[in-house]
Amino acid sequence: xxxxHPEVPGEPTKTGTAFLETATATIQSFAPINQIHQHxxxxxxxSYDMTRQVEAxxxxxxxxxxMRQCLIYDSPDADARLxxxxxxxxxxxxxxxxxxxxxxxxxxxYEVKSGLLFMPGVPGPxxxxxMEKLAKTxxxxxxxxxxxxxxxxxxxxxxxxxxxxxxxxxxxxxxKDVEDRYGISVAKERENRAYISGSTHGIHPLANGGGKxxxxxxxxxxxxxxxxxxxxxV
Amino acid sequence: xxxxxxxxxxxxxxxxxxxPPGQPMTVEQHMIDKxxxxxxxxxxxxxxxxxxxxxxxxSHDMTRQIETHHYITRLNEDFLQCxxxxxxxxxxxxxxxxxxxxxxxxxxxxxxxxxxxxSHAYEIKSGLWVNPRVPGIxxxxxxxxxxxxxxxxxxxxxxxxxxxxxxxxxxLMMSPQPxxxxxxxxxxxxxxxxxxxxxxxxxxxxxxxLLEPEPINSQADYWKHHGKGFAIGIKVTDIKLRAPxx
Numbered sequence: 001x002x003x004x005h006p007e008v009p010g011e012p013t014k015t016g017t018a019f020l021e022t023a024t025a026t027i028q029s030f031a032p033i034n035q036i037h038q039h040x041x042x043x044x045x046x047s048y049d050m051t052r053q054v055e056a057x058x059x060x061x062x063x064x065x066x067m068r069q070c071l072i073y074d075s076p077d078a079d080a081r082l083x084x085x086x087x088x089x090x091x092x093x094x095x096x097x098x099x100x101x102x103x104x105x106x107x108x109x110y111e112v113k114s115g116l117l118f119m120p121g122v123p124g125p126x127x128x129x130x131m132e133k134l135a136k137t138x139x140x141x142x143x144x145x146x147x148x149x150x151x152x153x154x155x156x157x158x159x160x161x162x163x164x165x166x167x168x169x170x171x172x173x174x175x176k177d178v179e180d181r182y183g184i185s186v187a188k189e190r191e192n193r194a195y196i197s198g199s200t201h202g203i204h205p206l207a208n209g210g211g212k213x214x215x216x217x218x219x220x221x222x223x224x225x226x227x228x229x230x231x232x233x234v
Numbered sequence: 235x236x237x238x239x240x241x242x243x244x245x246x247x248x249x250x251x252x253x254p255p256g257q258p259m260t261v262e263q264h265m266i267d268k269x270x271x272x273x274x275x276x277x278x279x280x281x282x283x284x285x286x287x288x289x290x291x292x293s294h295d296m297t298r299q300i301e302t303h304h305y306i307t308r309l310n311e312d313f314l315q316c317x318x319x320x321x322x323x324x325x326x327x328x329x330x331x332x333x334x335x336x337x338x339x340x341x342x343x344x345x346x347x348x349x350x351x352x353s354h355a356y357e358i359k360s361g362l363w364v365n366p367r368v369p370g371i372x373x374x375x376x377x378x379x380x381x382x383x384x385x386x387x388x389x390x391x392x393x394x395x396x397x398x399x400x401x402x403x404x405x406l407m408m409s410p411q412p413x414x415x416x417x418x419x420x421x422x423x424x425x426x427x428x429x430x431x432x433x434x435x436x437x438x439x440x441x442x443x444l445l446e447p448e449p450i451n452s453q454a455d456y457w458k459h460h461g462k463g464f465a466i467g468i469k470v471t472d473i474k475l476r477a478p479x480x
Contacts, residue, residue, distance in 0.1 A: 009339055010312030027367050028285040032319045032326030033305050037267040039274045049474040059279050061328075065263055066256030067399075069328040071317050073278045080278035082307070082315040082331060085390060087400050093256060098242055100235055101401055104468065107480075121273045130266050142404055144331055144388055153313075154333050155347055157466060158388055158404040168477035208480040213473035214235075216403060216466050218350075221239060221294050223415065223463040 008081065009152055035061035038130075039076065041178065042117045043170060044141055044161035048213030053171055054148050054161075055178065056141075058086060066090035074147050076120065083154075084143035084161070091199045094138040094207070102206040103214065105138040106163040109198035115189030116164060116175070120182055124192055136199045138207055139163065160214040165203075238405035239294035239465035241395060253325060254398055281307040284376070285322060287426065288363040289418045290387060290407040293456075293463035296415045300394050301426055304332060312336035314383075320393050322366070330404070332387035337447045340384040340454070348453035350464070351384040352409040355446035361437030362410050362418060366430050370440055381444045384454055385409065403466040411455055 040058040045051075057080065060070040068088040073080035094105060111117040112135040119127045141161040145154035164170050175186055205211075236242070284306040292298045303326060304316040314334040319326035340351060357363050358381045365373050387407040391400035410418045423434050452459050473479060 008309050008313050010310035010336065013308055013311050028365065029322055029367070030282065030285060030305060031322055031324040032303070032328070033279060033282055033317070035324055036276065036279050038270045039276055047473070048471050050476050050479060051474055057278070059276060062259055062263065062267065063254045063325065063327070064256035065259045067254045071279065071328070076275070076277055078277050078281055079309065080281075081309070082278070082317065085317075085328060085331060087328075087391075089399065090256065093399065096255075097399070097401075101242060103470070104236060104402075119270060119274070121275070122270055123273075126266060126269045129262065130270075133263075140400065142388070142390055144333075144404075153335070153339070153343075154386065155343075157350075158390075160468060165480040166478065169479065203480070209470070209473075211480050213471040214468050215471045216468050219237075219465045219467055220462040221465050223294070223296060223457050223461060 032061070036071070037061065038119065039121075040070070040117060040119055041076075041182075042111060042163065043174060044143070044163060045169075047160040047162045047209055048215045050169060052148055053174055054083075054143070055174065056084070056161075060088070066093050072141070072143070074145075081145060081147060083145040083147055084141060086139050086141040088134070088137050088139045091136050091138070091201065094204065095201070099206055102204060103210050103212075104160060105140045106208045107165065107199070107203040108137050108139060108163065109135050109203060110165045111163050113190065113193050113196055113198070114164070114167070115186040115193060116170065118182075118184065118189065124189070128193065128196070131193060132196055135196050138204075157216050157218050160209075160216060162208060165208055235468050235470055236402045237465055237467040238403040240402070242397075242401045254327070278307075282317070283307065284365060286316075286363055286365050287322070287430070288357060289410055289422065289426075290389070291410065291416065291418075292389070292392075293406045293408045294465045296408065296457065296463070298394055299418055299422055300329075301422060302329070306334075311379075312339050318387065318389070320391075327391055327393055329391040329393060330387060330389040330407070332385050332407075334380070334383045334385045336379075337382045337384070340451065345453050348451060349456040350406060351386045351454050352407075353411075353447070353450045353454045354383050354385055354409060355381050355444075355450060356412050356416075357409045359438065359441050359444050359446065360410065360412070361434040361441060362423065364430070364432060364434075364437065366432075370437075377441065377444060382447050384451070403468050405466065406464045408455065408457060408463075411458060413458060415457065416455070
């Protein structure tokens, strides 16, 4: 398991370290991780800048039928960088969110129907069973590592990401690259998914940033200076 | 708009139930999952090799402290990435991501970036950071490395304030420190220790000789020297488009 990542700074993992980690992996319980059953490949863009687009590999676990939590990596490989996370919820759950919160979530209908969102290695008929559900869901994504600007470390503050919502937004060569690597045809899959319907109530007008961009900013806030706090704990 | 230090109003009932709202998984979904699991390789996730249980504090309100479960992948000798959950049970909620870097890499960061990071020396030496079920002797070589690292931890689901779904902006977290604001509530530690039948006290004694960074960079643990925490706000802005949206 020792590795050199081509872009993350640092020495390759030494043999001693790798051995230890194999040992701990067999002794410990990885229960939340063992719930991760699914790999989905999709694309995100920075919510304030559609010209910056990223391929995003999602590794998803269900909390229940209506909620998933996903780790997002920049590739499906062993040395993939953990760049963010996504939460996916059903339409009924989405409708319970306060309005300000709804803006942070994006619809999945177009991603599914266009064929852009797919499950590598899974045959169409099985994949489509899940796509039927996903088409009606909303997602919330934060990225912490801006790999598209060639950062070799997770610098800066979290970024709200959005998903594509209509033709003409995604870069053709981003799609072609994935098609070539996985031997798939997005256009063909779009035809196969023509029967899939989106959310019952239609895409909510506040979702997808309400059509606006969302920019995160860092604020310093006061916290009590250590000396001014009476000693509470012995 | 949203801000990590403001409590959102929520239509959902707050508090109590650690499980998010929603119907239980259907048989059909289980079968889709099973199928995917057999056919897909899930390689990045299989690289996680360590589980650590520790504590973190919200940088904008250090009286709020949580027990965390880190599932850790080492990318190389100087860099680790962690998926963070609120428990090590199957229904654990994914509450954030932490990155850990060596002293060497940290020292090369610009000061404005450094202030978002926290040191691990006290957290580890005090026995707060544990690898459940791993014998001390196996743990030692790894801790010798980790004790010198710095971490950056974004929490995206504030479960301790009763959020049943992940609301708002990510919050920057800080690590336990040996001064007042940074000390973890003994009750929280006791609950953790009972769960794993361990003693944080005893671990502290066994870790006394671990070498910390000399000195710990004063940009890290920013609140200690500057009395300031951080909050992330989200504001509405124009989008740089290349096609109509949405």
